[in-house]
Amino acid sequence: MASDKVVHISDSEFENKIMGNALPCLVDFWAPWCGPCKAIGPVIDELASEFDGKVVIAKMNVDDNPATPGQFGIRAIPTLILFKGGEVVDQITGAVGKSQLQDLIKKAL
Amino acid sequence: MQQAQYQLIIVGGGPAGLTAGLYAARGRLKVLLVEKGATGGQVLVTDWVDNYPGFIEGISGFDLVDKMTAHADRFGLEKKYATITALNLTGEIKSVLLESGEILTAKTIILCTGARPRKLDIPGEYEFSGRGVSYCATCDGPFYRNQEIAVVGGGNTAIQDALHLTKFASKVTVIHRRSELRATKILQEKAFCNQKIDFLWNTQVLEVRGNKNGVDSLLLRHHNGDESVLNVTGLFVLIGVTPNNELLPLDQLRADEGGFVITDGEMATSIPGVFAAGDIRSKQSRQIINAAGEGAVAELSVEHYLGNQAPDTPLNCSE
Numbered sequence A: 001m002a003s004d005k006v007v008h009i010s011d012s013e014f015e016n017k018i019m020g021n022a023l024p025c026l027v028d029f030w031a032p033w034c035g036p037c038k039a040i041g042p043v044i045d046e047l048a049s050e051f052d053g054k055v056v057i058a059k060m061n062v063d064d065n066p067a068t069p070g071q072f073g074i075r076a077i078p079t080l081i082l083f084k085g086g087e088v089v090d091q092i093t094g095a096v097g098k099s100q101l102q103d104l105i106k107k108a109l
Numbered sequence B: 001m002q003q004a005q006y007q008l009i010i011v012g013g014g015p016a017g018l019t020a021g022l023y024a025a026r027g028r029l030k031v032l033l034v035e036k037g038a039t040g041g042q043v044l045v046t047d048w049v050d051n052y053p054g055f056i057e058g059i060s061g062f063d064l065v066d067k068m069t070a071h072a073d074r075f076g077l078e079k080k081y082a083t084i085t086a087l088n089l090t091g092e093i094k095s096v097l098l099e100s101g102e103i104l105t106a107k108t109i110i111l112c113t114g115a116r117p118r119k120l121d122i123p124g125e126y127e128f129s130g131r132g133v134s135y136c137a138t139c140d141g142p143f144y145r146n147q148e149i150a151v152v153g154g155g156n157t158a159i160q161d162a163l164h165l166t167k168f169a170s171k172v173t174v175i176h177r178r179s180e181l182r183a184t185k186i187l188q189e190k191a192f193c194n195q196k197i198d199f200l201w202n203t204q205v206l207e208v209r210g211n212k213n214g215v216d217s218l219l220l221r222h223h224n225g226d227e228s229v230l231n232v233t234g235l236f237v238l239i240g241v242t243p244n245n246e247l248l249p250l251d252q253l254r255a256d257e258g259g260f261v262i263t264d265g266e267m268a269t270s271i272p273g274v275f276a277a278g279d280i281r282s283k284q285s286r287q288i289i290n291a292a293g294e295g296a297v298a299e300l301s302v303e304h305y306l307g308n309q310a311p312d313t314p315l316n317c318s319e
Helices: A013-017 A035-050 A067-071 A098-106 B015-026 B043-044 B061-074 B137-144 B156-165 B187-195 B289-305
Strands: A025-030 A056-061 A078-086 A087-093 B006-011 B031-035 B076-080 B084-086 B095-099 B103-111 B115-117 B147-151 B170-174 B196-198 B204-211 B213-221 B228-229 B234-237 B241-243 B274-276
Touching: A013 A025, A013 A067, A025 A035, A025 B274, A035 B043, A035 B115, A035 B137, A035 B156, A035 B204, A078 A098, A087 A098, B006 B015, B006 B289, B015 B031, B015 B043, B015 B061, B015 B103, B015 B289, B031 B103, B043 B061, B095 B137, B103 B289, B137 B156, B137 B234, B147 B156, B156 B170, B156 B187, B156 B234, B213 B234, B213 B289, B274 B289
Parallel strands: A025 A056, B006 B031, B006 B103, B031 B076, B103 B274, B147 B170, B147 B234, B170 B196
Antiparallel strands: A025 A078, A078 A087, B084 B095, B095 B103, B115 B241, B204 B213, B213 B228
16 A cells, blocks of 8 residues: 555656655665565654654665666665755665654754 | 453564564463564665575565564554554563553563674674665665675674675675584575675774775674785674663673573463563574574463463353
8 A cells, every 4th residue: 555645756757756846755675575564664654744744755676776776876775865955965775663753854944 | 460461462573572572462361562662673674585494486575574464463463653662561461662652561571682793893794784784685785786795793683695796796705703603504505605705704893994985894803813805895793692681671681691591391481471572582493493482482371371371352152
């Protein structure tokens, strides 16, 4: 039951939809073969509902989109990066709990 | 006395919890399984399961979890995805406090909180976590295509994951503090025959070093006291597990020196009505098959503990 509030983005959309976005954006870099990515999936969906209209919650499949993860030096997934005004605010790697992600997001609010 | 909402609450949804849940739901217990992430536990990060009976060709950890979850779902197991902030295990009615503030109560609890990868606890490990230091080969292996990397450890997970990593890396150096592996013989054979795997015996990692791009080398100490530098872009730390016992009242619940919960053969802990199954238990071997088996035993012990109490749901002849 994936949330329809989560935005799925590609390399070509990244600049426009994330870096150029007026709202803060949390991007979950994931892949289908990554167990912990699957583990935090439901949490990401909940965050998308909770912060709807305030923060863009996005997912990028690193298998299909290698350029953006390369640009940010990502070597482990899931990695979640919080962007605001085209800058990295902070990031977390690994399947962390919901409260840790809420605390991360609040750094951009 | 206040009524408990459930006859049984299972804490954790790995193989132990899912099996206990399957048995309890099939046994028509009023049961709830609480899981903080997705079901599956550490099996979710297991590349390939070659020794689970019935799966003759082997099965990916991912697929095995899907099947176990679907099997429990078939009997209508009620699941809740939430983080638990406190457990009250003493008394006739146990309670589980969720992050949301909600309190759940049950007559019995099965602890299936599992374990997580142990860390080396050396300089640079935390700093480069996610930027070259990894605890999950199936997750992060594909980021190391044609690179030279290292694995630290000598058990089944370390050697199986070293083999998995050879699909991506140009060279995998296994660093082990002893002179022989603990891994099972078939994995040892595969590893010794693999041209991409090198071994450094009687060697410890002292420090992870790198630059702004991530890890570039490891400082090692050998048996004779000599130190050397190994140039690698990745280090996979696979040195066993540490118990997920942070929520457990270790002053009341008997545990071993490592913090794993001690039970009897029926999976009963030192607190009446509280059982434990899977990797959180104090035991020698941590396998998917014994986690599942212990989940079944624990659930049957719960039924025995609950005794002849009438099931909350009436017998149903419509199925």
